[in-house]
Amino acid sequence: MTNETRGRGRPRGFDEEHALEAAMLTFWKKGYRRTSLDDLVQCTGAPRASLYKTFGDKRDIFIASLDLYGTRFEKRAEAVLAANKSMMATAETLLTASAERLAGSDAPAGCLRCNSTLEIMGSDREIDRALAEANARFHGIMEKVVDRGIARGEAGPQQLDHLSVFLTGAVGGMVSLARSGWGRDDLLGFVETTLRALGEAKDR
Amino acid sequence: MTNETRGRGRPRGFDEEHALEAAMLTFWKKGYRRTSLDDLVQCTGAPRASLYKTFGDKRDIFIASLDLYGTRFEKRAEAVLAANKSMMATAETLLTASAERLAGSDAPAGCLRCNSTLEIMGSDREIDRALAEANARFHGIMEKVVDRGIARGEAGPQQLDHLSVFLTGAVGGMVSLARSGWGRDDLLGFVETTLRALGEAKDR
DNA sequence: GTATATATAGAATGTCGAGTCTAAAAATGA
DNA sequence: TCATTTTTAGACTCGACATTCTATATATAC
Numbered sequence: 448m449t450n451e452t453r454g455r456g457r458p459r460g461f462d463e464e465h466a467l468e469a470a471m472l473t474f475w476k477k478g479y480r481r482t483s484l485d486d487l488v489q490c491t492g493a494p495r496a497s498l499y500k501t502f503g504d505k506r507d508i509f510i511a512s513l514d515l516y517g518t519r520f521e522k523r524a525e526a527v528l529a530a531n532k533s534m535m536a537t538a539e540t541l542l543t544a545s546a547e548r549l550a551g552s553d554a555p556a557g558c559l560r561c562n563s564t565l566e567i568m569g570s571d572r573e574i575d576r577a578l579a580e581a582n583a584r585f586h587g588i589m590e591k592v593v594d595r596g597i598a599r600g601e602a603g604p605q606q607l608d609h610l611s612v613f614l615t616g617a618v619g620g621m622v623s624l625a626r627s628g629w630g631r632d633d634l635l636g637f638v639e640t641t642l643r644a645l646g647e648a649k650d651r
Numbered sequence: 652m653t654n655e656t657r658g659r660g661r662p663r664g665f666d667e668e669h670a671l672e673a674a675m676l677t678f679w680k681k682g683y684r685r686t687s688l689d690d691l692v693q694c695t696g697a698p699r700a701s702l703y704k705t706f707g708d709k710r711d712i713f714i715a716s717l718d719l720y721g722t723r724f725e726k727r728a729e730a731v732l733a734a735n736k737s738m739m740a741t742a743e744t745l746l747t748a749s750a751e752r753l754a755g756s757d758a759p760a761g762c763l764r765c766n767s768t769l770e771i772m773g774s775d776r777e778i779d780r781a782l783a784e785a786n787a788r789f790h791g792i793m794e795k796v797v798d799r800g801i802a803r804g805e806a807g808p809q810q811l812d813h814l815s816v817f818l819t820g821a822v823g824g825m826v827s828l829a830r831s832g833w834g835r836d837d838l839l840g841f842v843e844t845t846l847r848a849l850g851e852a853k854d855r
Numbered sequence: 856g857t858a859t860a861t862a863t864a865g866a867a868t869g870t871c872g873a874g875t876c877t878a879a880a881a882a883t884g885a
Numbered sequence: 886t887c888a889t890t891t892t893t894a895g896a897c898t899c900g901a902c903a904t905t906c907t908a909t910a911t912a913t914a915c
Contacts, residue, residue: 456891457881480684481774483872494893496875505873556773564831565769569760570685582831612837613844616824619831623823624816627768627786633816640817644848660861661911688903698863700905709903856915863910871902880893885886 466491471512476555534596550631589614670695675716680759738800754835793818
């Protein structure tokens with residue numbers, strides 16, 4: 448994907464991976480529609496024509512950004528899952544990390560997946576497909592968390608859908624809260640209550 | 652606000668309230684940025700210049716739409732509160748109604764307040780203020796629900812913030828789920844789990 | 856009927872943005 | 886050195902959009 452063997456012509460003056468990361472952050476920060484090609488040129492440092500040649504059009508760059516965003520999350524989540532703790536502990540780690548990230552000021556506001564889903568889902572076939580995939584991938588992680596719980600007797604096997612959707616929705620809810628101005632303690636309180644609901648799962 | 656006493660000049664050819672309602676539905680359906688002035692002219696049936704004279708610019712029309720949206724919700728919610736049921740029953744009614752609305756095909760996707768907060772919060776001073784107000788009004792209703800619970804011993808008085816934020820976030824989560832394609836049963840399952848967490852409140 | 860006030864139709868304006876195109880630059884290989 | 890290949894700089898095109906402007910229409914007040 449990156450500069451294979453360096454062939455003939457003039458070499459690239461920018462790094463493909465860094466450029467995509469910068470584009471992803473810009474889409475995250477400004478949203479899809481408010482991000483202009485000039486923004487992308489500026490943040491990536493890549494020339495206009497090169498962006499088109501390398502990634503395709505604006506939509507393609509967005510889709511690639513969304514994919515990168517999802518992959519980043521999956522890596523972190525898989526690392527948490529690999530610790531082999533209980534469903535409750537795993538969920539707590541993941542949700543708390545989300546809350547901290549949403550409350551912090553390092554990353555752009557909210558979550559690229561949720562932001563974009565609420566901004567543009569339903570307005571373009573290709574983007575819809577990409578967003579559906581991103582959401583499905585996220586939910587897949589939540590399913591793994593609940594699967595863990597089912598294997599350990601923390602939840603009944605018939606609750607896979609129910610609880611994984613609940614977790615997915617809870618993260619969306621936190622994003623919504625964070626975007627509307629709630630802070631760290633509020634989000635952590637939300638996590639606490641969410642976990643309490645999860646903990647009651649087996650008594651149903 | 653509407654045609655006061657009918658004065659001198661040519662009378663309006665459109666109804667202000669209907670126009671605003673149509674604009675609100677369009678912003679809800681398409682989002683702020685994707686709604687053009689031509690869209691507003693078309694959906695309201697009001698001429699371009701009249702929209703400007705009556706409401707102001709696009710941003711003003713949006714802010715008025717958001718206000719109308721909030722007022723509509725408050726009316727329905729106050730009616731539910733007026734039934735004087737328990738916190739749990741009140742929350743169940745409100746959340747279930749949200750789920751049904753989100754899953755139904757009568758209204759546009761999601762919720763104007765949540766959609767807009769994730770789409771444009773942070774991009775314009777005036778709009779930010781209006782969105783903050785809309786979110787605060789919504790949360791105010793959730794506080795009333797929890798207040799009810801505190802008065803009836805369904806929740807402790809120190810849980811007002813905690814639980815009202817949880818309810819507010821839960822609705823945002825449902826919107827997020829609905830926008831990403833989950834259906835009626837999934838949303839109702841989400842409500843059920845949310846209510847379970849609320850029901851555990853007093854045991855904390 | 857005439858003056859006045861308001862609304863309407865729709866053209867005009869100016870900005871912005873996505874995507875394309877051309878010429879110059881910078882590498883390789885003969 | 887020179888032909889070839891790829892990238893780059895940035896001008897250019899074309900359409901979309903928000904907002905304003907002008908001329909006209911339609912009412913009331915006297």
